[in-house]
Amino acid sequence: MAEAGRVPLHTPLGLLAELTHRCPLGCPYCSNPLALEPRDGELDAATWARVFGEAAALGVLQVHLSGGEPGARRDLVEITAAAHDAGLYTNLITSAVGIAADTLHKLADAGLDHVQISIQDGAPESADRIAGYDGAFARKRALAAAVVGLKIPLTVNVVVHRANIDRIEAMVALALALGAGRVEVAHVQYYGWALRNRAALMPSAEQVTRAATAVERLRKRHHGEIVIDAVVPDYYARLPKPCVGGWGRRSLNVTPSGKVLPCHAAESIPGLEFWSVREHSLAEIWNSSPAFNAFRGTAWMKEPCRSCARREVDFGGCRCQAFALTGDAAATDPVCHLAPHHADVAALAAAQDDAPYAYRHM
Amino acid sequence: MSKTPPAIAADARPRLPRGVRLVHSEAQGGWVLLAPERVFKADAVAAEIVKRCTGEATLAAIVDDLARSFNAPRERILADVTAMLQSLADKKLLEL
Numbered sequence: 001m002a003e004a005g006r007v008p009l010h011t012p013l014g015l016l017a018e019l020t021h022r023c024p025l026g027c028p029y030c031s032n033p034l035a036l037e038p039r040d041g042e043l044d045a046a047t048w049a050r051v052f053g054e055a056a057a058l059g060v061l062q063v064h065l066s067g068g069e070p071g072a073r074r075d076l077v078e079i080t081a082a083a084h085d086a087g088l089y090t091n092l093i094t095s096a097v098g099i100a101a102d103t104l105h106k107l108a109d110a111g112l113d114h115v116q117i118s119i120q121d122g123a124p125e126s127a128d129r130i131a132g133y134d135g136a137f138a139r140k141r142a143l144a145a146a147v148v149g150l151k152i153p154l155t156v157n158v159v160v161h162r163a164n165i166d167r168i169e170a171m172v173a174l175a176l177a178l179g180a181g182r183v184e185v186a187h188v189q190y191y192g193w194a195l196r197n198r199a200a201l202m203p204s205a206e207q208v209t210r211a212a213t214a215v216e217r218l219r220k221r222h223h224g225e226i227v228i229d230a231v232v233p234d235y236y237a238r239l240p241k242p243c244v245g246g247w248g249r250r251s252l253n254v255t256p257s258g259k260v261l262p263c264h265a266a267e268s269i270p271g272l273e274f275w276s277v278r279e280h281s282l283a284e285i286w287n288s289s290p291a292f293n294a295f296r297g298t299a300w301m302k303e304p305c306r307s308c309a310r311r312e313v314d315f316g317g318c319r320c321q322a323f324a325l326t327g328d329a330a331a332t333d334p335v336c337h338l339a340p341h342h343a344d345v346a347a348l349a350a351a352q353d354d355a356p357y358a359y360r361h362m
Numbered sequence: 363m364s365k366t367p368p369a370i371a372a373d374a375r376p377r378l379p380r381g382v383r384l385v386h387s388e389a390q391g392g393w394v395l396l397a398p399e400r401v402f403k404a405d406a407v408a409a410e411i412v413k414r415c416t417g418e419a420t421l422a423a424i425v426d427d428l429a430r431s432f433n434a435p436r437e438r439i440l441a442d443v444t445a446m447l448q449s450l451a452d453k454k455l456l457e458l
Contacts, residue, residue, distance in 0.1 A: 011389045013401055059389025061396055089383065089396040114381045114398040153381030153398050153454075181379075181454040182398055224452045 010246075011059035012286060015088075016066055016253040016264060017048065019079060023069040024097045026132030026359035027120065029159055029194035029201055032068065033267055036362050037256040045075040047277065049082035051254060054282035060252070062089040068256070071098030077106045084111030091116060093157075096143035097136050104143065108150045115147045116155040116184075121163075122170030130163060132359040141178065148179035155182040160211065161201040162352065168214045176226055183226055185215060187233030191265040191320055193360045199353045208236045235349040239310070240317025240333035247295035247319060252286065260285045262292055265320040269329045295319050300330050304338045370421055370444050374458045377417030382455050384412050397455050411443055415456060421447075 021036040043051075052063060063083045070076055071094055083090045091114045092099075092107065099107075117140055121127035124137040131137075147154045156175035160168065168185060175183040188194050188201050203211070215230045222228065231241065244251050244263045253261040258277040261267060267274070273290040286292060294300070298311050305316040316322070317333020325334045325348070326341050334341035370376075378384065383396045384404065393409035395402040404412060410431075414424045425443055429436040450456035 013390070059387065061385070061387060061390065061394065061401055062399070064399070091399060113383075113396075116399065151380050153379065155398050184399075227454055 009287060010249045012055075012250060012252050013060065013245075014062045014064060014251045015052075015055045015060045016064045016251065017051075017079075017083075018253065018255050018264070019048070019065060019067055019070045019073050019076070020256050021068040022072040022362065023067055023095060023360070024072075024133055025069070025095050025136060026361060027130065027159070027193070028132075028197040028357035028359055029161060029188040030360040031189065031192050031194065031264055032360065033192050033265075034196065036068075038362070041257040042073075043254075043256065043258045043277070045078045045082065047258065048079050049086070051277050051282060052083045052086040052088055054277075055252070056086040056088055058283050058286060060088065062091060064091045064093055066093040069095050069098050071095075071103070077103065077110050080107050080112055081110035084113075089113050094118075094143070095131075095136070096140040097133065099143055101142075101146050104146050104150065108152060112152060114153050114155065115143075116157050117144055117147070118157045118159060119171060119174065120159070122167045122174050126164065130357075132357075144178040144180070153182075154178065154180045155184060156180040157184045157186055159186050159188055160203070161188045162203045162207065163201075165203045165207045165211050168211055169218060172218050172222070172226070172228065176222065180226060183228050185211075185228065185230035187231070189234060191268065191324070193358070195324060196358050198348070199351050200355050200357055202235065202349055202352045203233070204352070205236060205349070208233060234318075234321065234335050235345050237335050238337045240314050240321075240335040242314040243318035243321075243333075246312075246315040248286070248292040249296070249315075252282070260289065260292075262295075263318075263320065266291060268320050269323045295330070302330055302332070304336075305332050308338070370447060370458055372420065372422040374421045375417050375419065376415040376421065376424070376447055376451075376456055376458050378412070378415060378455070379457050384409065395455060397453075402455075407442075408446065411446055412450075415447070417457075 020042055021032055022039060080090055090112050092112055093116045096117045119140055120130040127137040128134050144154060156178060158171040172183055190198050215228060219228050248262050253264045259274045260277060261274055272294055275285045275289040301316055305311050317335055319329045322331045322333045323329035332339040334345050381398055385396060386393050393404040395404050425436060425440045429439045447456055451458050
């Protein structure tokens with residue numbers, strides 16, 4: 001039995017390692033915070049190695065090497081080797097710009113298990129315009145070919161929004177042509193830079209419906225050939241997503257400077273106290289840091305979550321979204337049809353305009 | 363009605379592709395199959411099957427071995443193993 005008033009701790013499965021916020025691309029939907037961490041604040045490779053060892057000891061199985069663009073780190077091979085040596089399954093999440101062919105070979109030798117490459121659209125001109133970087137698309141094709149050539153499994157991640165959502169079929173065809181075993185159709189989630197660009201990125205309800213139909217058709221057509229993962233986009237959903245599998249339940253996020261967050265957007269919630277791997281072990285942070293304990297369990301919930309049958313299915317949705325849309329991080333995620341602020345979400349989704357993107361920049 | 367899964371050749375040599383690993387985790391309470399950005403809990407039976415998918419043993423040999431080890435009818439083992447391997451292959455977690 002759990003001690004009264006205390007929540008039994010789960011074992012984390014995954015660690016998102018944001019190795020740097022530096023990135024050559026300027027995607028207007030970037031999930032990084034608006035205030036980006038400069039290079040001189042980044043953890044060194046030795047500290048990352050210690051963190052990976054502590055993560056493995058805590059029960060973590062997979063590490064996602066991400067950013068920013070992880071290829072911006074000169075010591076990426078050393079960092080990847082350390083994660084592999086700690087016994088972790090290593091996943092590189094990259095824009096493909098900044099990973100040279102010889103670096104990829106060294107990463108493969110270091111034990112890299114999987115690569116995820118983001119694609120901005122099915123055609124070069126539009127893809128490069130969205131990424132804010134000329135020539136990015138060609139580099140993605142080249143790195144994807146090199147990954148597949150080394151027999152490393154490849155996931156293609158396509159981030160969809162108003163400008164490209166009608167071309168899901170072309171993007172899945174591209175993923176197949178590149179030799180990906182899996183494609184993630186990721187609707188933009190409105191945090192960080194994406195929140196700033198929301199009106200310019202938001203798809204229409206008709207587009208979302210057509211996209212869902214397209215995904216179903218493609219899944220049938222390519223069954224056994226490629227795995228297609230997709231979820232209903234937040235602003236058009238009736239039920240909220242079980243964000244990060246529940247706060248402080250399944251995953252940890254370490255920022256470039258070493259702060260440990262329950263999810264990558266958690267710093268957008270004011271008043272939370274985050275601990276750093278510079279001062280604490282990962283186990284201390286997982287077990288005791290105020291930020292991780294802030295929304296564990298169900299005691300923090302208000303109605304309608306508190307008495308809801310789904311309270312331990314979706315955990316009230318996303319805390320960051322609840323705060324962003326209602327000003328109260330303990331409110332029901334307004335994506336939920338039972339939330340008092342649910343009507344606001346439809347109004348926000350309807351607020352679309354074709355203003356130029358505010359591209360992400362340091 | 364769902365269609366019958368296609369039979370797997372008796373001389374197929376199933377194996378885990380690069381990027382898929384079966385590991386035992388004390389902290390997670392048992393066997394897990396690690397795959398690209400996904401983790402699957404494997405129950406004891408699934409783990410016994412997957413452990414034998416080395417790329418060397420044929421399907422026939424795997425089924426013989428399981429039937430012996432668990433003292434179970436070969437026909438039933440064959441049906442269970444075929445269904446499981448096909449489902450893993452459809453998810454790109456196994457090469458046949």
